[in-house]
Amino acid sequence: xxxxxxxxxxxxxxxxxxxxxxxxxxxxxxxxxxxxxxxxxxxxxxxxxxxxxxxxxxxxxxxxxxxxxxxxxxxxxxxxxxxxxxxxxxxxxxxxxxxxxxxxxxxxxxxxxxxxxxxxxxxxxxxxxxxxxxxxxxxxxxxxxxxxxxxxxxxxxxxxxxxxxxxxxxxxxxxxxxxxxxxxxxxxxxxxxxxxxxxxxxxxxxxxxxxxxxxxxxxxxxxxxxxxxxxxxxxxxxxxxxxxxxxxxxxxxxxxxxxxxxxxxxxxxxxxxxxxxxxxxxxxxxxxxxxxxxxxxxxxxxxxxxxxxxxxxxxxxxxxxxxxxxxx
Amino acid sequence: xxxxxxxxxxxxxxxxxxxxxxxxxxxxxxxxxxxxxxxxxxxxxxxxxxxxxxxxxxxxxxxxxxxxxxxxxxxxxxxxxxxxxxxxxxxxxxxxxxxxxxxxxxxxxxxxxxxxxxxxxxxxxxxxxxxxxxxxxxxxxxxxxxxxxxxxxxxxxxxxxxxxxxxxxxxxxxxxxxxxxxxxxxxxxxxxxxxxxxxxxxxxxxxxxxxxxxxxxxxxxxxxxxxxxxxxxxxxxxxxxxxxxxxxxxxxxxxxxxxxxxxxxxxxxxxxxxxxxxxxxxxxxxxxxxxxxxxxxxxxxxxxx
Amino acid sequence: xxxxxxxxxxxxxxxxxxxxxxxxxxxxxxxxxxxxxxxxxxxxxxxxxxxxxxxxxxxxxxxxxxxxxxxxxxxxxxxxxxxxxxxxxxxxxxxxxxxxxxxxxxxxxxxxxxxxxxxxxxxxxxxxxxxxxxxxxxxxxxxxxxxxxxxxxxxxxxxxxxxxxxxxxxxxxxxxxxxxxxxxxxxxxxxxxxxxxxxxxxxxxxxxxxxxxxxxxxxxxxxxxxxxxxxxxxxxxxxxxxxxxxxxxx
Numbered sequence: 001x002x003x004x005x006x007x008x009x010x011x012x013x014x015x016x017x018x019x020x021x022x023x024x025x026x027x028x029x030x031x032x033x034x035x036x037x038x039x040x041x042x043x044x045x046x047x048x049x050x051x052x053x054x055x056x057x058x059x060x061x062x063x064x065x066x067x068x069x070x071x072x073x074x075x076x077x078x079x080x081x082x083x084x085x086x087x088x089x090x091x092x093x094x095x096x097x098x099x100x101x102x103x104x105x106x107x108x109x110x111x112x113x114x115x116x117x118x119x120x121x122x123x124x125x126x127x128x129x130x131x132x133x134x135x136x137x138x139x140x141x142x143x144x145x146x147x148x149x150x151x152x153x154x155x156x157x158x159x160x161x162x163x164x165x166x167x168x169x170x171x172x173x174x175x176x177x178x179x180x181x182x183x184x185x186x187x188x189x190x191x192x193x194x195x196x197x198x199x200x201x202x203x204x205x206x207x208x209x210x211x212x213x214x215x216x217x218x219x220x221x222x223x224x225x226x227x228x229x230x231x232x233x234x235x236x237x238x239x240x241x242x243x244x245x246x247x248x249x250x251x252x253x254x255x256x257x258x259x260x261x262x263x264x265x266x267x268x269x270x271x272x273x274x275x276x277x278x279x280x281x282x283x284x285x286x287x288x289x290x291x292x293x294x295x296x297x298x299x300x301x302x303x304x305x306x307x308x309x310x311x312x313x314x315x316x317x318x319x320x321x322x323x324x325x326x327x328x
Numbered sequence: 329x330x331x332x333x334x335x336x337x338x339x340x341x342x343x344x345x346x347x348x349x350x351x352x353x354x355x356x357x358x359x360x361x362x363x364x365x366x367x368x369x370x371x372x373x374x375x376x377x378x379x380x381x382x383x384x385x386x387x388x389x390x391x392x393x394x395x396x397x398x399x400x401x402x403x404x405x406x407x408x409x410x411x412x413x414x415x416x417x418x419x420x421x422x423x424x425x426x427x428x429x430x431x432x433x434x435x436x437x438x439x440x441x442x443x444x445x446x447x448x449x450x451x452x453x454x455x456x457x458x459x460x461x462x463x464x465x466x467x468x469x470x471x472x473x474x475x476x477x478x479x480x481x482x483x484x485x486x487x488x489x490x491x492x493x494x495x496x497x498x499x500x501x502x503x504x505x506x507x508x509x510x511x512x513x514x515x516x517x518x519x520x521x522x523x524x525x526x527x528x529x530x531x532x533x534x535x536x537x538x539x540x541x542x543x544x545x546x547x548x549x550x551x552x553x554x555x556x557x558x559x560x561x562x563x564x565x566x567x568x569x570x571x572x573x574x575x576x577x578x579x580x581x582x583x584x585x586x587x588x589x590x591x592x593x594x595x596x597x598x599x600x601x602x603x604x605x606x607x608x609x610x611x612x613x614x615x616x617x618x619x620x621x622x623x624x625x626x627x628x629x630x631x632x633x
Numbered sequence: 634x635x636x637x638x639x640x641x642x643x644x645x646x647x648x649x650x651x652x653x654x655x656x657x658x659x660x661x662x663x664x665x666x667x668x669x670x671x672x673x674x675x676x677x678x679x680x681x682x683x684x685x686x687x688x689x690x691x692x693x694x695x696x697x698x699x700x701x702x703x704x705x706x707x708x709x710x711x712x713x714x715x716x717x718x719x720x721x722x723x724x725x726x727x728x729x730x731x732x733x734x735x736x737x738x739x740x741x742x743x744x745x746x747x748x749x750x751x752x753x754x755x756x757x758x759x760x761x762x763x764x765x766x767x768x769x770x771x772x773x774x775x776x777x778x779x780x781x782x783x784x785x786x787x788x789x790x791x792x793x794x795x796x797x798x799x800x801x802x803x804x805x806x807x808x809x810x811x812x813x814x815x816x817x818x819x820x821x822x823x824x825x826x827x828x829x830x831x832x833x834x835x836x837x838x839x840x841x842x843x844x845x846x847x848x849x850x851x852x853x854x855x856x857x858x859x860x861x862x863x864x865x866x867x868x869x870x871x872x873x874x875x876x877x878x879x880x881x882x883x
C-alpha cells in the first residue's frame with residue numbers, strides 16, 4: 001500500500017540478522033534463557049500476525065483469539081496424552097507426538113473452531129461481534145477447565161516436544177530456529193495473502209462494507225474465510241507454545257490472553273505485517289523485564305494497562321507507524 | 329423436589345437481578361454514547377471492595393452502602409472525563425482496548441490496596457436469617473432483598489426511560505446524537521451523568537454481591553463476560569431486552585448448575601462429575617446465546633427498528 | 634411494448650406511522666433514462682433502498698429482466714446487472730482511484746477466493762479498470778488516493794465503479810449533488826454519452842439535468858407517484874406544478 005522507507009528495510013534486515021544470531025549471542029553472554037524468551041516472542045508474533053489478518057486488515061474487532069491459540073495448544077497436549085496412554089481419542093483418533101501430524105491437526109482444529117464461531121458471530125458486527133467472540137472464547141475456557149482428564153484448572157504437563165524427522169527439537173536452539181523459520185514462512189504467506197484478490201476484498205470490507213455490496217461482493221463469506229485463516233494461524237501459535245513450554249493450561253484460553261494479543265497488534269501497528277511482530281516482541285520483552293523487578297513483578301499488569309491506555313489515546317499507528325514517520 | 333425447584337428459581341432470579349444491574353448500565357451507556365466499556369466490571373469491583381472495607385473498618389452498613397455507591401459513581405465519572413470522552417469519536421476497538429487497559433490497572437491497584445486474598449462481608453443484621461417463602465422452604469432474607477432491590481431498580485429505569493428526557497435519548501439511540509445537540513442539551517455533562525448512573529448500578533450490584541459471593545480482585549471480569557452474554561441475547565442498547573435476558577440467563581445458569589452435576593454423578597465418580605458438571609453447566613448460557621444468534625442475530629428485543 | 638427491464642409493482646414501506654412508500658409502481662425500459670423527482674422527504678431514498686435491496690418493502694414486488702428479485706440481497710442484484718451510485722459517496726478511501734475500480738472489475742469476474750497472485754501486478758485487471766477511468770475522465774488521477782480526490786472527482790469515480798460492474802441499469806442517486814456548474818455540465822455530458830447503452834433510473838434535484846436527460850419523469854410526493862410521463866408533459870402538468878414546481882415558476 002505505502003512505500004516502505006529504505007532505512008526501515010535496513011532496520012528490518014538488521015532485526016532479522018539479530019534473530020538469526022541470537023542463540024550464538026546467548027551462548028556468548030552465558031544466558032541460555034534468552035533463547036526460550038526469544039522463542040516465546042516469535043510464537044506470540046505469529047499469534048499477533050494471524051490476529052491482525054482479521055483485526056487490522058479485515059477491521060473485525062475480535063476479542064476471542066485466545067480460543068484458537070488455546071485449542072491449538074490443547075490439540076498438542078491431548079494428542080500427547082493419548083499417545084502416552086495408547087488409548088485413541090473418542091475411541092478412533094490415535095495419539096501422536098509427530099510434529100508433522102500434530103501441527104496440521106492443531107491448525108485443522110483451529111480452523112474448524114473458527115468456522116463455527118465465525119459463522120455465528122459474523123452474523124453481527126461491531127460491538128456485538130466483539131462481545132460474542134469474547135464470550136465464546138470464555139466458554140472454551142470453562143469447558144477445558146472442567147476436563148479433569150486433561151488437567152482441569154491446573155493444566156497438564158507435556159513431557160516431551162513433538163518429534164521432527166531429522167531435527168532434535170529437544171534442543172532449545174533447534175526449536176528456536178524452527179519457530180523462526182515458521183514465522184518467516186507465515187509472514188511470506190500473509191504478505192501474499194494481503195496483496196491478493198482476496199486481500200483486496202478484505203481491505204475493501206474494512207473500509208466500506210456498503211460499497212462492497214454495491215459492487216456485488218457478499219462480505220460474509222470473505223469475512224468468514226479470513227476468520228478461519230486467522231483461527232488456523234492462532235492455533236499454530238498455540239501448538240508451538242505448548243511445545244515450547246511443555247505445559248498447557250486453561251490460561252491459554254483466558255480472555256486476558258486475547259486482550260494481550262490485541263495489545264501486541266495495536267502496540268506494534270494494526271494493518272501491517274511487521275507491526276504485530278514488533279508489538280509481540282516489545283510486549284513479551286516488557287513483561288519479562290517488569291516481572292524481574294523485585295516486589296513489583298506481580299503487579300506488572302498495571303504498567304501494561306497504563307501503557308495500553310496511553311497507546312490508544314495518543315499513539316496512532318503504533319510503534320511501526322511511529323518508526324515510519326520518524327524515518328520518512 | 330418442588331421445594332428444590334422453588335429455591336433454585338429464587339437463586340436464579342437473584343443472579344438474574346445482579347446481571348440486570350450490570351447489563352442495564354452497560355447497555356444504557358452504549359445506547360446513548362455508543363461506547364463499550366470493558367472496565368464496567370471494575371466498577372462492580374469498586375462497589376464491592378469499598379463496601380466490604382467500610383464495613384470492616386466502621387461496622388456501619390449504612391456508611392458502607394454510601395461508600396460503595398459513591399465510590400463506584402465517582403470512579404465511573406472520573407473514567408468518563410479522563411478517558412472515555414476522548415474516545416467517543418473513535419472506533420469500538422480503541423474504546424475496548426483503552427477500557428481493557430483501565431480494567432488491568434484497576435485490578436492491580438485493588439490488589440495492592442487490599443491484597444490478593446478474598447474479603448468476606450457479613451450480612452447486615454437487619455436482613456439476617458431466613459423466612460419460609462412457601463411452607464417448608466426457608467430462604468435467606470438477604471437474597472430476597474437483592475431481588476427486591478433489583479426489581480425496584482428495573483421499575484425505576486422503566487419510568488426513567490419512558491418519562492424523561494434521558495429516556496428519550498435512549499429511545500432515539502446514539503445515531504441521533506446530532507439531533508440531541510440541536511435540542512440544546514448540554515451533551516458533555518449529560519454523558520458524564522449517564523456514565524455515572526451506569527457506574528452506580530454496577531456499584532450497587534457489587535455492594536450487594538459482597539455477602540453472597542466472595543469479594544476479590546478479578547470478580548468484575550468474571551461477571552462482566554456473563555453480562556455480555558446477557559446484552560447480546562437481549563439486544564444491544566435495549567434495557568427491556570437486558571431485563572428479559574438477565575432473568576433467562578440467571579434461571580438457566582442456576583438450573584443447569586443444580587441439575588447437571590447430580591445427573592453426571594449417576595454414572596461418574598463424584599469429584600470428576602463436579603468438575604465436569606460445573607464446566608458443562610457454564611456452557612449452557614453460551615449455547616443459549618448461540619441459539620439466539622441463529623434465530624435473531626440482533627437479540628430478543630432489539631433496541632431500534 | 635417490450636417487458637420493462639426494471640419494474641416495481643405496488644411497493645409499500647412504512648416506518649412507524651409514517652408511510653414512506655405508498656403503493657409505488659414504476660418501470661424502466663431497456664436503454665431508457667427515467668428520472669425520479671420529488672420534494673425533500675418524498676421518499677426517493679427509501680424507494681431506491683428497496684430497489685437495490687437495502688430496505689425490504691412491506692408489500693409489493695420488484696422485477697428485474699422479467700424475474701422477481703424482491704428477496705435477493707443487494708450483492709446478488711448487482712451481479713444481475715443492477716448497479717447503483719451513492720448520493721454521499723461511499724468509496725474505499727484508503728485505496729487509489731484505480732484500486733477502487735479494479736475491485737469492482739474483480740468482483741464482476743467472479744469470486745475472489747484467490748489467495749496468492751498479487752493484484753497490483755495483474756495487468757489485465759488494471760487495464761480493464763483503467764478503461765473505465767478513461768471513460769469517466771479520471772485517467773490522470775488513477776494513482777491518487779481516493780481520500781485526496783475532490784468532491785466532483787469522487788462523484789465521477791462513483792460512476793466509474795458502477796460502470797465497472799457492467800450494469801444493464803444504473804440507479805443514480807443524485808449524481809449532481811454538490812457539484813459546481815462546470816462539473817454538472819461534465820457529468821451531464823458523461824451520462825448523455827452512456828444514454829441508450831445503459832438504462833438509468835436517475836434521482837435528481839437539478840431540474841435542468843432532468844429535463845435534458847430524461848425520457849420519462851416520475852414525480853413522487855409523500856411516497857406516491859402523482860404523475861409519470863415525458864418531460865414536456867410533466868412540466869405542464871397542473872398537479873405537478875402545484876405540488877412541486879409551483880414555488881419557482883408559477
